[in-house]
Amino acid sequence: MRAASVLFASVIAFAAIEGAVFHTGLYPWILNPDASTGYVETILRNEIKRPKTGPQILGIGDSRMLLLPRLSNRHTAETGYTFGTIATAGASPRAWYYMLRDADPTSRRYRAIVIAVESYDDAERWNDENDNNEDLSYLIARLQLSDWWEFSRSYHDPDWQWKAARGIFLKGLVYKRDFQDLLLHPRSRLRYAKLNRRDAFSWNYNYDGPPDTLADFHVDWAAKTLIAPPNADPGLVQKLKFRLLDPLPAETGNESRYLTHWLGKIYEHYRSSPTRLIFLRLPRGGFVRPDQPRYNPHSSVRDLSMEPNVTLIDEHFFDSLEKPEFFRDEMHLNGPGMVPFSLMITQEVSRILGPPR
Amino acid sequence: MLFNTPQFFVFLLVTIGLFYVSPKRFRKWILLIASYVFYMSWNWRFTPLLLSLTVIDYVAAIWMERVESPSRRKLFLVASLAANLGFLGFFKYYNFLAGMLAEALRKDPHAFARSIVLPLGISFHTFQSISYVVDVYRGEQKAIRNPIDYALFIAFFPQLVAGPIVRAREFFADYYLWAPPISEETLRGVLWILLGLVKKMALADQFAQIADSYFQNLAAHPGAPAAWSGVVAFAMQIFFDFSGYTDMAIGMALLLGFHFPTNFRRPYLAFSITDFWHRWHISLSRWLRDYLYIPLGGNRHGSLMTYRNLMLTMLLGGLWHGASWNFVIWGGYHGALLGLERVFGRKHFQEPPNWVVYPFRVLITFLLVCIGWVFFRATTLHDSTYVIQQMFIWHGKAGLIPVWLTCMVAASLAIALLEEKMEWIERLAHGPAWGYVAAVVTLLFTVELIGVTEKAVPFVYFQF
Numbered sequence: 001m002r003a004a005s006v007l008f009a010s011v012i013a014f015a016a017i018e019g020a021v022f023h024t025g026l027y028p029w030i031l032n033p034d035a036s037t038g039y040v041e042t043i044l045r046n047e048i049k050r051p052k053t054g055p056q057i058l059g060i061g062d063s064r065m066l067l068l069p070r071l072s073n074r075h076t077a078e079t080g081y082t083f084g085t086i087a088t089a090g091a092s093p094r095a096w097y098y099m100l101r102d103a104d105p106t107s108r109r110y111r112a113i114v115i116a117v118e119s120y121d122d123a124e125r126w127n128d129e130n131d132n133n134e135d136l137s138y139l140i141a142r143l144q145l146s147d148w149w150e151f152s153r154s155y156h157d158p159d160w161q162w163k164a165a166r167g168i169f170l171k172g173l174v175y176k177r178d179f180q181d182l183l184l185h186p187r188s189r190l191r192y193a194k195l196n197r198r199d200a201f202s203w204n205y206n207y208d209g210p211p212d213t214l215a216d217f218h219v220d221w222a223a224k225t226l227i228a229p230p231n232a233d234p235g236l237v238q239k240l241k242f243r244l245l246d247p248l249p250a251e252t253g254n255e256s257r258y259l260t261h262w263l264g265k266i267y268e269h270y271r272s273s274p275t276r277l278i279f280l281r282l283p284r285g286g287f288v289r290p291d292q293p294r295y296n297p298h299s300s301v302r303d304l305s306m307e308p309n310v311t312l313i314d315e316h317f318f319d320s321l322e323k324p325e326f327f328r329d330e331m332h333l334n335g336p337g338m339v340p341f342s343l344m345i346t347q348e349v350s351r352i353l354g355p356p357r
Numbered sequence: 358m359l360f361n362t363p364q365f366f367v368f369l370l371v372t373i374g375l376f377y378v379s380p381k382r383f384r385k386w387i388l389l390i391a392s393y394v395f396y397m398s399w400n401w402r403f404t405p406l407l408l409s410l411t412v413i414d415y416v417a418a419i420w421m422e423r424v425e426s427p428s429r430r431k432l433f434l435v436a437s438l439a440a441n442l443g444f445l446g447f448f449k450y451y452n453f454l455a456g457m458l459a460e461a462l463r464k465d466p467h468a469f470a471r472s473i474v475l476p477l478g479i480s481f482h483t484f485q486s487i488s489y490v491v492d493v494y495r496g497e498q499k500a501i502r503n504p505i506d507y508a509l510f511i512a513f514f515p516q517l518v519a520g521p522i523v524r525a526r527e528f529f530a531d532y533y534l535w536a537p538p539i540s541e542e543t544l545r546g547v548l549w550i551l552l553g554l555v556k557k558m559a560l561a562d563q564f565a566q567i568a569d570s571y572f573q574n575l576a577a578h579p580g581a582p583a584a585w586s587g588v589v590a591f592a593m594q595i596f597f598d599f600s601g602y603t604d605m606a607i608g609m610a611l612l613l614g615f616h617f618p619t620n621f622r623r624p625y626l627a628f629s630i631t632d633f634w635h636r637w638h639i640s641l642s643r644w645l646r647d648y649l650y651i652p653l654g655g656n657r658h659g660s661l662m663t664y665r666n667l668m669l670t671m672l673l674g675g676l677w678h679g680a681s682w683n684f685v686i687w688g689g690y691h692g693a694l695l696g697l698e699r700v701f702g703r704k705h706f707q708e709p710p711n712w713v714v715y716p717f718r719v720l721i722t723f724l725l726v727c728i729g730w731v732f733f734r735a736t737t738l739h740d741s742t743y744v745i746q747q748m749f750i751w752h753g754k755a756g757l758i759p760v761w762l763t764c765m766v767a768a769s770l771a772i773a774l775l776e777e778k779m780e781w782i783e784r785l786a787h788g789p790a791w792g793y794v795a796a797v798v799t800l801l802f803t804v805e806l807i808g809v810t811e812k813a814v815p816f817v818y819f820q821f
Contacts (some may be wrong), residue, residue, distance in 0.1 A: 001540070003541075003543035005790075006790045006793050006794065007543075007544070007547060007797075009794050010794045010797035012792065014797070014802070017798060018802075020803075108654045164361075166363075169803055173810055175805075175806070176806055176810070178590050183761050184759070184761050239589045
């Protein structure tokens with residue numbers, strides 16, 4: 001009897017300490033801001049604590065959603081809207097859902113959510129996004145015990161299902177690397193985390209983007225050749241060739257199912273709220289390959305656009321930006337490209353929403 | 358099913374649960390079925406091998422006891438030994454001997470080689486069987502009449518794959534007088550399991566990464582700092598790995614009401630090689646002493662014969678670990694050191710020195726043991742000699758062991774010293790509940806935050 005009670009007490013004590021440290025905001029407070037979880041936490045924390053006066057518009061997407069709120073907000077007097085963004089490099093639609101859920105728990109904080117997608121046709125990807133291994137690290141601080149079943153089952157790979165399932169219960173398993181790094185350099189970590197909490201918002205808000213361009217690159221579509229300048233970074237050349245010249249992945253419907261599920265979850269979050277969901281198709285790159293994915297009339301976003309509070313910005317709205325001088329690599333806008341991109345979003349979204357009521 | 362996987366813990370909990378809720382007469386069946394399920398989860402094709410060795414030794418022991426003629430008794434003993442050593446020899450040493458034969462005949466080294474998979478735990482369960490049969494032959498053990506009892510002794514899952522090598526009289530003393538574990542034993546059992554997990558996942562698997570990165574690419578890490586850190590990392594890996602496994606086996610057995618002998622007694626606190634072998638893999642040392650060294654004559658026939666017996670025992674002990682000259686050299690190296698210690702005075706190396714000299718003796722012993730580990734870990738003789746050369750050439754960059762792992766070793770050393778002086782595990786199980794709870798919580802957090810949990814790394818001794 002003594003053994004049972006002592007063992008029970010041990011389990012309870014472990015669960016209580018694990019819960020207090022990792023299932024509350026305690027540990028996320030000192031996460032390494034440069035690591036996956038810390039990076040997402042910084043972005044979300046900045047957005048959550050950002051003072052919000054007047055109607056708000058929030059952008060979300062991956063690293064290609066290069067909306068500069070600093071530029072958009074110069075026009076607040078004309079548009080009436082204030083812009084923010086939680087776009088995160090490497091974040092997937094699954095991550096967007098959980099990030100939005102925490103950034104806007106009441107579904108009423110924003111007038112509109114601007115969601116940047118790669119394609120309106122659910123273009124297939126080489127990798128199965130369901131098994132995006134970054135998502136668990138990105139979201140671990142945001143996942144709750146009630147997410148256990150849905151989140152872990154959303155992976156297709158049983159190994160990842162297991163990692164997600166145990167990670168949601170024992171978050172320390174996911175924080176492991178971060179914790180070991182903390183053990184190695186406790187002082188510098190605490191200092192950096194504090195500095196990040198204080199200044200990260202202005203670091204991000206004042207980001208200008210790099211000046212590099214693809215202006216010296218050329219593509220001969222007929223010969224299927226990329227002509228690169230002699231001093232070009234070989235890594236960049238390889239990525240450009242892969243994106244522009246390699247065959248497109250075969251259509252399997254996987255990406256469509258994935259997007260339908262997670263964009264659908266985002267829609268469900270805002271279904272009965274005054275928030276409008278506005279989708280935009282990202283500029284495809286400095287060079288646009290001629291063999292684009294097949295038109296899909298029943299893609300996830302096109303089906304969603306039938307709903308009353310969902311709008312698609314014209315698919316070709318950003319075509320004018322698809323020039324080598326506006327891109328720094330195979331898919332990211334550079335500094336000079338980010339300026340018109342941000343201003344175009346500001347104007348178009350404001351137009352769609354009309355003057356604030 | 359590795360001991361450090363969730364699947365195994367589910368299996369363990371189900372087995373323990375079924376064991377205690379079942380009527381007493383079914384319990385041995387549950388343990389036997391669980392043990393065979395555990396064995397078959399690795400490779401079911403070897404089940405007939407385990408079964409046939411069990412049947413051969415079971416029958417041989419009974420017949421040995423029945424017949425009165427010494428020559429016929431010996432015949433049964435030889436038959437049983439031939440079966441055990443024959444299987445062990447075929448699976449473990451066939452390719453080694455085939456390679457030597459090919460070399461002698463100047464043929465392609467793989468000319469006679471076969472693709473042979475080593476059955477799990479064969480080195481351990483054959484030694485356990487041999488000790489039983491020899492004990493029956495010597496009249497020190499009654500033959501077990503119930504085949505289920507004997508089959509369980511051989512296949513009992515906590516020690517089936519990597520020991521400790523349990524004597525029949527130890528096992529059956531618990532078995533026939535079985536009583537459920539008292540509270541303190543249960544608490545101790547859980548603590549041993551957690552301690553084993555920490556040793557394996559938080560220490561051995563971390564050190565394994567350093568040792569592997571060094572030994573798998575020797576050319577990339579020249580110089581003494583890298584060589585010593587690679588070798589010390591392996592010394593830590595193999596100790597924490599094997600003793601971690603043993604701790605878990607002892608803990609599991611305790612939860613099922615069995616008491617396994619101690620297999621490790623803080624070996625890196627040994628003050629001599631003689632002392633080291635009283636602390637390292639004790640159940641194997643004991644087996645080698647009782648079934649090899651003493652039958653060879655032990656120390657009863659003068660100094661020269663003693664050295665010969667010592668060397669033979671250690672050479673065979675080395676060979677037991679694996680079919681390679683490196684293991685033979687490792688055994689020979691320890692045999693030579695043991696012989697030297699005898700030459701310089703047995704008493705001097707068996708009795709602990711005073712506290713001033715003790716740390717130096719411990720350090721020297723540890724360094725000597727580390728040199729031996731080079732032969733154990735390196736894959737070829739050429740690599741071994743290269744590493745030993747590097748260990749004594751002072752150039753190259755810094756060591757490979759990060760500061761935090763050094764701190765973990767320092768903490769382990771402090772815990773080992775405490776255990777040496779205070780037997781803290783025993784005290785925790787008997788002491789106030791808060792102390793036990795604090796220890797369990799600390800161990801669980803160590804596994805969670807430091808342990809290698811991305812993949813289950815197999816135990817080093819499973820390959821033997």
